[in-house]
Amino acid sequence: MPELVRLYIRHVIIGFLLGAAFTALLLWLNVANLWHLVTATREGPLAVLMLVVFNTIVFSGVQFAYAVMQMAERPGGAGGTKAPVALTEPAPVAAQKTSGGNRSDRAGVNFPRA
Numbered sequence: 662m663p664e665l666v667r668l669y670i671r672h673v674i675i676g677f678l679l680g681a682a683f684t685a686l687l688l689w690l691n692v693a694n695l696w697h698l699v700t701a702t703r704e705g706p707l708a709v710l711m712l713v714v715f716n717t718i719v720f721s722g723v724q725f726a727y728a729v730m731q732m733a734e735r736p737g738g739a740g741g742t743k744a745p746v747a748l749t750e751p752a753p754v755a756a757q758k759t760s761g762g763n764r765s766d767r768a769g770v771n772f773p774r775a
Contacts, residue, residue: 668725672724672728673724673725676717676723676725680714680720681713684716
């Protein structure tokens with residue numbers, strides 16, 4: 662199995678564990694009276710399953726994104742620096758004379774006349 666697929670599966674499992682723990686904390690701390698809503702209705706187990714699944718999707722995505730971002734090369738490795746290059750003399754810039762601020766003098770431009 663490719664290394665990237667193993668990395669993805671590993672972090673999806675970690676995301677599932679984090680999502681299940683987060684849902685358990687939501688229910689245990691009775692946030693927004695969730696414990697009562699889950700235990701007092703017939704659809705309570707479905708609500709818990711949906712909470713676990715959606716939290717798993719979120720936590721798995723964040724966990725995998727974090728793992729991918731950690732794979733980047735560390736600063737100070739091979740290659741150049743990202744520091745700006747300081748020039749000792751100014752760069753030449755070509756300037757063109759324009760006709761001024763009257764829009765009607767510009768040929769080929771369809772501006773409404775004032």
